[in-house]
């Protein structure tokens with residue numbers, strides 16, 4: 001189908017959750033002096049202008065990074081939020097919020113010179129921009145392929161340490177099932193990897209099914225983090241989450257603190273969060 005373009009949504013409340021958790025994982029995994037492999041199954045372009053027509057159409061970033069930008073110099077921010085905001089500020093270079101980074105950029109910034117990344121993006125326009133944005137970095141290799149399936153060819157990585165982010169557009173309803181199948185197959189090939197799957201809450205029953213499939217999959221040590229700005233059942237995406245397999249041991253406590261803070265900032269009246277150990281270690 002390929003009609004989804006992330007530039008319409010960049011920096012929204014879902015990106016805040018996805019990218020702040022992803023930054024924590026990358027930060028943790030790059031502390032050890034051992035080589036790391038990063039795999040982004042649905043990369044997007046890696047960089048977005050918030051001033052251009054696509055971002056301006058619905059101004060979704062105003063419900064996300066737009067609510068946090070002015071807090072970036074505040075003392076006592078939760079660590080997970082501060083690390084994320086520091087990187088968004090780094091990406092902007094000016095004191096005004098004009099740009100928003102995509103998942104490959106956060107990884108590019110945090111990976112060390114000896115680390116490696118594979119980026120998958122299927123959309124022709126997005127792939128062209130992605131390759132142009134990262135052409136001068138030999139650590140990152142972009143592939144125009146279906147990330148759900150092609151990711152399997154990269155696993156297990158020779159580095160034996162890896163973080164795999166799966167961030168599909170869910171344009172078609174099968175994406176929910178395809179994502180779980182793909183992650184279960186990936187985990188069979190590389191059981192010690194850290195995996196994060198982003199999901200939107202539009203129809204809650206789909207997420208209940210998604211969680212059940214993971215619970216019954218036999219995979220151990222799965223955590224779930226969700227940040228909602230409206231209660232279930234209202235129109236559109238009311239909430240979104242990340243399901244993380246083999247999370248850093250630091251993630252749960254950091255996310256507990258961050259999610260409580262983010263709900264207060266983004267949706268003090270109608271918001272909620274979830275932070276759960278979905279399957280024990």
Ligand code: SAM
Pocket residue numbers: 002004005006018041042043044045046101102103104120121122123126145146147148167168169
């Ligand atoms: N991960 C990006 C970020 O955080 O900045 C955003 C990704 S966006 C939610 C989903 C992307 O997946 C879109 O750029 C879309 O073109 C791409 N896409 C759609 N189907 C795909 C597939 N089967 N394989 C790889 N990419 C796909």
